[in-house]
Amino acid sequence: MDQMTKKYVDGFMADLMGRNPGEKEFHQAVREVLESVAPYIMEHPYLLDQKILERIVEPERIIIFRVPWADDEGEIHVNRGYRVQCSSAIGPYKGGIRFHPSVNLSIMKFLAFEQTFKNSLTTLPMGAAKGGSDFNPKGKSDNEVMRFCQSFMTELHRHIGADTDVPAGDIGVGGREIGYMFGQYKRLRDEFTGVLTGKGLAWGGSPLRPEATGYGTCYFASAMLSTRGDSFSGKTVAISGSGNVAQFAAQKALQLGAKVVTMSDSNGYIYDPDGIDEEKLEYIMQLKNIFRGRIREYAEKYPSATYYPEERPWSVKCDIALPCATQNELDGNQARTLVANGCICVAEGANMPCTPEAIEVFQQAKLLYSPGKASNAGGVATSGLEMTQNSMRLKWTREEVDGHLKRIMTDIHEACVKYGTEKDGYVNYVKGANIAGFIKVAEAMMSQGLV
Numbered sequence: 001m002d003q004m005t006k007k008y009v010d011g012f013m014a015d016l017m018g019r020n021p022g023e024k025e026f027h028q029a030v031r032e033v034l035e036s037v038a039p040y041i042m043e044h045p046y047l048l049d050q051k052i053l054e055r056i057v058e059p060e061r062i063i064i065f066r067v068p069w070a071d072d073e074g075e076i077h078v079n080r081g082y083r084v085q086c087s088s089a090i091g092p093y094k095g096g097i098r099f100h101p102s103v104n105l106s107i108m109k110f111l112a113f114e115q116t117f118k119n120s121l122t123t124l125p126m127g128a129a130k131g132g133s134d135f136n137p138k139g140k141s142d143n144e145v146m147r148f149c150q151s152f153m154t155e156l157h158r159h160i161g162a163d164t165d166v167p168a169g170d171i172g173v174g175g176r177e178i179g180y181m182f183g184q185y186k187r188l189r190d191e192f193t194g195v196l197t198g199k200g201l202a203w204g205g206s207p208l209r210p211e212a213t214g215y216g217t218c219y220f221a222s223a224m225l226s227t228r229g230d231s232f233s234g235k236t237v238a239i240s241g242s243g244n245v246a247q248f249a250a251q252k253a254l255q256l257g258a259k260v261v262t263m264s265d266s267n268g269y270i271y272d273p274d275g276i277d278e279e280k281l282e283y284i285m286q287l288k289n290i291f292r293g294r295i296r297e298y299a300e301k302y303p304s305a306t307y308y309p310e311e312r313p314w315s316v317k318c319d320i321a322l323p324c325a326t327q328n329e330l331d332g333n334q335a336r337t338l339v340a341n342g343c344i345c346v347a348e349g350a351n352m353p354c355t356p357e358a359i360e361v362f363q364q365a366k367l368l369y370s371p372g373k374a375s376n377a378g379g380v381a382t383s384g385l386e387m388t389q390n391s392m393r394l395k396w397t398r399e400e401v402d403g404h405l406k407r408i409m410t411d412i413h414e415a416c417v418k419y420g421t422e423k424d425g426y427v428n429y430v431k432g433a434n435i436a437g438f439i440k441v442a443e444a445m446m447s448q449g450l451v
Helices: 003-019 024-043 045-049 052-056 105-121 142-159 175-189 212-226 244-255 278-289 296-301 332-340 356-364 378-392 398-420 429-447
Strands: 061-070 076-087 093-099 128-133 165-169 236-240 259-265 268-271 306-309 320-323 345-347 368-370
Touching: 003 024, 024 045, 024 052, 024 105, 024 356, 024 429, 052 429, 061 105, 061 142, 076 093, 076 105, 076 142, 076 165, 093 105, 093 175, 093 378, 105 128, 105 378, 105 429, 128 142, 128 165, 142 175, 165 175, 165 378, 212 244, 212 320, 212 345, 212 368, 212 378, 212 398, 236 244, 244 259, 244 278, 244 320, 259 278, 268 296, 278 296, 296 306, 332 356, 356 368, 368 429, 378 398, 398 429
Parallel strands: 093 128, 093 165, 236 259, 236 320, 320 345, 345 368
Antiparallel strands: 061 076, 076 128, 259 268, 268 306
16 A cells, blocks of 8 residues: 555544544444555545545434333333444445344444445445344343334334335344334334345245355355365365354355354354264254254253353364354454464355454465455345345245345455456455445445435
């Protein structure tokens, strides 16, 4: 980076941090994109003149609201709800809803900002938003979750719609929560529209939507491996998380011939040197999705496995690492351990799970490394396909949706290679994803005037 570009980056970040103090996750996400696109912006001065990036980092709208609800004993609780509508340049706002105690404005803004480029990469007409609440669904009864979701949607319904903003699920928001929120939206608006994605198959959902993020991550990783004449076959895979993304990343990795040896939750991880096969994975799915259990119970059922409390799985020797849990779960020291243990590919299934230091370690080692905005875009891409089916009043087959998903992930990979290949032939997927996503949004914004 030359001095003029560095001066632009430093000045931009100083202004951003001054205007948005204390929002560390948001600052981190913006810096990662800025360092990739700044050289491109400096080569195209009209982007500077039009203040395109300055406009993108300022959300079009931020909604913060109170969510009161009563538990099964009648005690009243008050949580905070968010919806950050970041960009509508290429389509209606689109992005998930997260229910987790860690949710705050910084995390919502970082996720919405990342979503802008992720949705652009899919080539589908979707803008970007993110929402959620600091409500924790763990340990709550179905009725308590329903009451919270109904209260949450009672406010949110004013700000969303099939052609305005189409939310989906995220951490803490699965099929149960989507169903409760959709039912309340339908009651309040007296209309049945595709205003939420991730719906049940019986009432407007798309085949393959639950699997899409995990499957898409593996499809993208396969495309990366193919650039070096390699594949998943015979590889050992370490996965973090045990929710929706991790479950289906594990399933697809198994289908591609790999051996999955780890999964985790917020309390620790399990390592099974014999491999988590289809039968064991089905147990994990039931444990997490039906019984709301903890991953340590896997080690109690399968003696071949060891449970490591309060640790993450990145010390385990593996060929491929798929971080599928949450942001900043893989740091520089853990990245160095992965490199030392012979890891050749890291594909993010979660949003920003690798710290900046970890990314630097991977890129210096010339590992195949992809950021979440590229490799986990399969989830929102399939949400876009669900929107299409809802608009057409049609349902595609599982095979049709899978075909579209593979094509989209291949197209994203090609765009990353186009803009991210460096002089020595190494593909910088961070640079490629950021520039490819930025160009489409920037062109749309300039075409629509100063809005």
